[in-house]
Structure formats: C-alpha cells, structure tokens
Amino acid sequence: MPETPAQTLSAVPLLAEIEAARAVVARVAQVTPLESSRYLTEVLGAEVLMKLENLQRTGAYKIRxxxxxxxxxxxxxxxxxxxxxxxxxxxxxxxxxxxxxxxxxxxxxxxxxxxxxxxxxxxxxxxxxxxxxxxxxxxxxxxxxxxxxxxxxIPPFDHPDVIVGQGTLGLEILDQAPGLETIIVPIGGGGLISGVASAVKQRAAAEGRTVRVIGVQAANAAAYPVSLAAGEPTLIHTSATIADGIAVAKPGLLNFEIIKELVDEVVTVSEADIARAILVLLERAKLVVEPAGAVGVAAILAGLIPASGQTVVILSGGNIDPLLMQRVISHGLAASDRYLKLRIMLPDRPGQLARTAEIVAEANANVIEVLHTRHGRGLQLSEVELELSVETRGPEHRAEVVAKLVEAGYDVQLDED
Structure with a gap:
C-alpha cells in the first residue's frame, strides 16, 4: 500500500485529525453551499463550482x-x-x-x-x-x-490546530463535489490552503486519484512565489492592495512546508483582475465577495487556470466595507472597459460642452460625471479642460465613443487611473 503524503511529511496533519476536527468545527460552522457558475464554466472551458464561504458565519472561513x-x-x-x-x-x-x-x-x-x-x-x-x-x-x-x-x-495561520480546522473545508468540498479535479484557493499566510490541500490530497490518494491544488495571491502581496523560488519563507515588501485579507509579507513556517509539498501551483492576480472578479460575482452570481475572497475567480478570468475537469473555486470571505465596494465597482467597470474617463481640450467659447455631450449621446453612451475647468496645468488662455466619466458597454463601444470625438476634431486623452 503506497504511503500517503501525511506519512512522509511531518508538517502535514493526518487526515484522521482533520476528520476528527470536523465534528468540533460543526458546532459553529455552517455547511456552506457549493453553487455552479455557467459564466465561469464558459470562461474556463470546464465545469466551475463556487464554494460559498462568504456565506459562512462571521462572513468567512476563519471561524473554522x-x-x-x-x-x-x-x-x-x-x-x-x-x-x-x-x-x-x-x-x-x-x-x-x-x-x-x-x-x-x-x-x-x-x-x-x-x-x-x-x-x-x-x-x-x-x-x-x-x-x-x-x-x-x-x-x-x-x-x-x-x-x-x-x-x-491565537495566530491567524501558522499553527497546527488552525491548519487542521481550516482543513475541514476541504473535506466538505469533497463530499459536495466527489468528481473534483482542481481546487483554487486564496493564499495569504497560507492557513487555508495548507489545511485544504492536506485534506484533499490525502483523501484523494486514499481513493486512488489525484486533485490539483492551485493557490492564488494578490500580485502586490505575493510572498509565496518568491519564497518557493528561494526554498524558504522569505519576507517581501508588499504594496497596497484591495485584497487586504491576504496581504501577508512572509509565509507561515508550517504553512510553507505544507504548500511546498502539496500545492501544485501558485499564481498571482492584479488589482484590476480582482476588481473585475468582484464585479462579475455581483452581476453574474448575485454574490457579495471581499477582494481576498475573489482572487480565485480573478485567476480564472485572467486565463491563469488550466481547464482540467471539474473545478472548485473557494470564495473565502464576504466582509467588504461598502465604501471600498463602491471604489472597487468603479475599478471593475474600468477593467471591463465599461467605464471610460477621458480629458478633452476645448476652445473657450459657448456651446462646446453641449456639443461634446451630444456626440457622446449619439454614440449611445451615458455621461455620469463632468468636470469643466479653466485652471488645468498647461492650458492656454483660450482653452478649457473637460473631464468626462462615461458608461460604455465594452471594448468596442468604448473605442466607438473615442473615435466619434476624435472625428469631430477634439483632442482626446484617456485617463487610465
């Protein structure tokens, strides 16, 4: 009988430990739904199921x-x-x-x-x-x-009991998706993925099959790719990220050892990728998911996940500040080419603002914000600067709006911020 990963790796908790912990965790944790996504299935080219830990008590898997x-x-x-x-x-x-x-x-x-x-x-x-x-x-x-x-x-990720508790999520997923072939997990310090990978890999091995485990980090706080390349937990300098729930500068010691042995791949996603994923989840699945919880979906949308049979993506949390959500939606619309901000230099004479608005309307776009100023840097005395925020329907419509303004003789500059 072949050895399981737990018999050869001292850092990996035994499957029996995780199974025993399940009864304890069940006192407080709900069995969260596993929902299919037709949209993500079409994007990936393989069946995608979403594990909704954003609906867990306290709004995240951390309770486990x-x-x-x-x-x-x-x-x-x-x-x-x-x-x-x-x-x-x-x-x-x-x-x-x-x-x-x-x-x-x-x-x-x-x-x-x-x-x-x-x-x-x-x-x-x-x-x-x-x-x-x-x-x-x-x-x-x-x-x-x-x-x-x-x-x-009580550490957030680097402790055997915490890892075992998070591993109960892996058992729950396998019960709900027995045909699972790939699982996508957000990574911060590594507590969730080390527990889930321990449970999934050992259960799958006992059943004579394999499951691919892919971790996802925010590119602005991606300590694992650097650490895995170095062969040891490595402190990195993180940049600001909307995925603050997984913004960890150095992997946990236990977590790193487990991930090094059991996780098949770690990929990173940009801030725009994450914002777009939150918007897709809101629009397509009617789900509120925090940035850290949406990175797995971001990886699918960014084309970073290979299609390999039934795939489960963990939506690890739903605790998002409404003010942050407002900003994220704007970024998500921009990343999806559905929100266009542009600057136009106009001659300072009556009727120019009305003319530009008319051109945008003729292109069937909607102006949602206007800034009209004579005080911009570099403006001539006879010029004004017009800043328009416009809703568009996607890349082709966005290009059409810009083209119509240029055809009308206006100097158009796109604001990519």
Missing part, C-alpha cells in the same frame, strides 16, 4: 480554524483568555469562537480598520484595542499583551 484552536485550549489556558491581531476576518473568527466557548478575548486592530469589521468584532463580545496603521503594529502589540498578561496568542 479559530474555533478549533480555542476548543483545544486547556481549562487553565481558557481562564487566562486569548489575544489576537487582525484587520478583519481573523478578529471576527476569534471573537465569535471565544464567545461561544466562554473565553475572554482581546483583539488588536489597526486604526484604519473598516468600521463594519470593527463593530462586528465588538458585537461578538471581544475587547478591541486599536494600534498603529499597519497589521504589523497590532501583531506586535498582541504579542506584548500576551507576554504581559499570560493571555494565549
């Missing part, structure tokens, strides 16, 4: 690992309380799990945390303390708090 970790604490550890640091989903998962288990929870969050995430964490009963402007500062504060008070620090 957090609850399992807290359930394993001794009575003495529970009495000391727990502490965690997070900008969102981990905070809510720990706060909810602590409430259910009767444990005092203290959560450190950055000062700029989205109000809905802050309020939800407090509503679950945690004491929330705001520190710094990046995730690193709350992490440091949480570690200092644990050292000073004896509270148990």
């Amino acid at each position: 690992g957090a609850y399992y970790r807290l359930s394993r604490l001794t009575d003495e550890e529970k009495a000391r309380g727990v502490v965690a640091a997070s900008a969102g989903n981990h905070a809510q998962g720990v706060a909810f799990a602590a409430r259910e288990l009767g444990i005092k929870a203290t959560i450190f969050m950055p000062l700029g945390v989205a109000l809905p995430k802050l309020q939800a964490t407090r509503d679950y009963g945690a004491d929330v303390l705001l520190r710094g402007h990046t995730v690193e500062e709350p992490l440091k504060a949480a570690a200092e708090y644990a050292a000073a008070t004896g509270a148990v620090l």
Whole structure:
C-alpha cells in the first residue's frame, strides 16, 4: 500500500485529525453551499463550482480554524483568555469562537480598520484595542499583551490546530463535489490552503486519484512565489492592495512546508483582475465577495487556470466595507472597459460642452460625471479642460465613443487611473 503524503511529511496533519476536527468545527460552522457558475464554466472551458464561504458565519472561513484552536485550549489556558491581531476576518473568527466557548478575548486592530469589521468584532463580545496603521503594529502589540498578561496568542495561520480546522473545508468540498479535479484557493499566510490541500490530497490518494491544488495571491502581496523560488519563507515588501485579507509579507513556517509539498501551483492576480472578479460575482452570481475572497475567480478570468475537469473555486470571505465596494465597482467597470474617463481640450467659447455631450449621446453612451475647468496645468488662455466619466458597454463601444470625438476634431486623452 503506497504511503500517503501525511506519512512522509511531518508538517502535514493526518487526515484522521482533520476528520476528527470536523465534528468540533460543526458546532459553529455552517455547511456552506457549493453553487455552479455557467459564466465561469464558459470562461474556463470546464465545469466551475463556487464554494460559498462568504456565506459562512462571521462572513468567512476563519471561524473554522479559530474555533478549533480555542476548543483545544486547556481549562487553565481558557481562564487566562486569548489575544489576537487582525484587520478583519481573523478578529471576527476569534471573537465569535471565544464567545461561544466562554473565553475572554482581546483583539488588536489597526486604526484604519473598516468600521463594519470593527463593530462586528465588538458585537461578538471581544475587547478591541486599536494600534498603529499597519497589521504589523497590532501583531506586535498582541504579542506584548500576551507576554504581559499570560493571555494565549491565537495566530491567524501558522499553527497546527488552525491548519487542521481550516482543513475541514476541504473535506466538505469533497463530499459536495466527489468528481473534483482542481481546487483554487486564496493564499495569504497560507492557513487555508495548507489545511485544504492536506485534506484533499490525502483523501484523494486514499481513493486512488489525484486533485490539483492551485493557490492564488494578490500580485502586490505575493510572498509565496518568491519564497518557493528561494526554498524558504522569505519576507517581501508588499504594496497596497484591495485584497487586504491576504496581504501577508512572509509565509507561515508550517504553512510553507505544507504548500511546498502539496500545492501544485501558485499564481498571482492584479488589482484590476480582482476588481473585475468582484464585479462579475455581483452581476453574474448575485454574490457579495471581499477582494481576498475573489482572487480565485480573478485567476480564472485572467486565463491563469488550466481547464482540467471539474473545478472548485473557494470564495473565502464576504466582509467588504461598502465604501471600498463602491471604489472597487468603479475599478471593475474600468477593467471591463465599461467605464471610460477621458480629458478633452476645448476652445473657450459657448456651446462646446453641449456639443461634446451630444456626440457622446449619439454614440449611445451615458455621461455620469463632468468636470469643466479653466485652471488645468498647461492650458492656454483660450482653452478649457473637460473631464468626462462615461458608461460604455465594452471594448468596442468604448473605442466607438473615442473615435466619434476624435472625428469631430477634439483632442482626446484617456485617463487610465
């Protein structure tokens, strides 16, 4: 009988551990739906199913690992309380799990945390303390708090119990999609994919088959491609990303070892890819998904996933700030060539604004915002600058609007921001 991955890799939790954890996690976690997507199936060229962890309690998969970790604490550890640091989903998962288990929870969050995430964490009963402007500062504060008070620090991904708890999602997916051939998983620190890959690879091996596991990171915070190339967890400099839930500068130690052995490929997606994916999920599937939870769909839309049989993409969370959603939708429309911002230099005489509006209307496009100024840089005394934001129906219509303005003799500059 061939050895399973768990028998040869010490970092990989045993399948039996994950199966046992499932009964514990089921006390709080719902069995979330697995829904088909005709649109994504057409894009990929293979059946695509979406695992809707955005509909999970607390709005994300994080409740699985957090609850399992807290359930394993001794009575003495529970009495000391727990502490965690997070900008969102981990905070809510720990706060909810602590409430259910009767444990005092203290959560450190950055000062700029989205109000809905802050309020939800407090509503679950945690004491929330705001520190710094990046995730690193709350992490440091949480570690200092644990050292000073004896509270148990609950890491977001780099702990065996957290990995096992997240792995229960993999078992759930296999039950719902027994013909699964490929699974696409978001990656931040690596807690979700290391648990899911452990469960899926071992169960599939026991059944005499293979399942391909593909991880997806935001390009602006992609520590895994660099680390895998280096052969060890490597600290990177991250750039700003809308996918803040997976913006982790260095892989977890345990997570890295599991991913190195079990994950088949890691790909990265751009900010525009992510915004477009959120828009597609809203329009096509009627689903609200946060940027970190939409990166798997972004990878499909960007053509980064090979078609290889039944494919499941995990939508890992749905906790998105409405203000961020407003901005993301605008970026998604622009990335889909359905939102056009252009600048036009006009002679400063009556009727020019009306004429440009008429041309846009003749092209069956809709002007949604206008800025008309005489004070732009580089303008001549006889010129004004017109900035138009226009809704279009796609690349061909976008090109048509621009062409009609150029044909009318206007100097048109596209604003790609």
